[in-house]
Amino acid sequence: MSYSIGQVAERTGLSAYTLRYYEKEGLLPFVQKNASGLRVYSDSDISWLSMIECLKATGMPIKEIRQYIEWYKEGDATLSKRLELFRKRRLTVMQELSKLQKILGKVEFKIRLYEKAVAAGSLQAVDGSEEINQLREELFGDPNYFPEVEEKKAV
């Protein structure tokens, strides 16, 4: 099947502006144009977009995604570079997952705190309480925790 830019925009949730921008940035080197210069997207282009969105979701900037696509175009000589790239992405995603788990714990602590505060009609009445302090201790240990700095200390 083949698709117009509008159809691809509809299907992917990206705007036509964004699709042209991606192409200009070298992320979609395989999109064809017809005799009148209109873009014609194939199913393969849709797959590429799906992969691009995946890499973007791992926190990868557009420049690096272009690098991956250039490696792809260079063929089997770059297989191990691409493997290494995906391994790095896996590490990034796993770190982000564990960071977000901790963040979720902190947010849930705040929800419990504010549920109590709303019930009591006052934040001060509950913030220093035994129960809340113990919970805070369990969740954080150090109440002022800066993960970025901890990582540097660990290295």
Next chain:
Amino acid sequence: MSYSIGQVAERTGLSAYTLRYYEKEGLLPFVQKNASGLRVYSDSDISWLSMIECLKATGMPIKEIRQYIEWYKEGDATLSKRLELFRKRRLTVMQELSKLQKILGKVEFKIRLYEKAVAAGSLQAVDGSEEINQLREELFGDPNYFPEVEEKKAV
């Protein structure tokens, strides 16, 4: 304890530029200045920074963090607004976690694919294979999956 801007930068991993920027944006309304105009940070300011970094990690923009801080300054009248804010943050983080889990699956699929390709010395030799196609099917169903669009369909 009290700290200079440089000490806070060291401790939090944020630059002094960023700390001043946060203050200008209304995120740190409690930082004091001494007689000569130098900033003096307290432990409470460090706690606020820890909370700000937490909210930022949930994907919250600075404008909305300022809103939260303004609600805090308004006192107990805004308790339920703040509770609602944290509940929304919890939802956002949970959605991001589940998105990242899916992304991780896709990245791990690519790693397996490229491990085989590196071993075979060729991507084509493995990409269409039974084993890989089955794995792809199990992992994705639809090979071109656009979560943002799916969400819209679901609503």
Next chain:
DNA sequence: CCTTGATATAGAGTAAACTCTAACGTATAT
């Protein structure tokens, strides 16, 4: 043929979150 709507290009504009510069004041160790 004409209108309407989609698409083309080049290039300007936007938003967020920093990041830095310039010119000047403060703190402290020799």
Next chain:
DNA sequence: ATATACGTTAGAGTTTACTCTATATCAAGG
């Protein structure tokens, strides 16, 4: 007391990823 490091402000600059504008061409129905 003076060099050096650290801090102040206002405001300009940067980066990323879009997002839009202006102007022109293309496609399809009446």
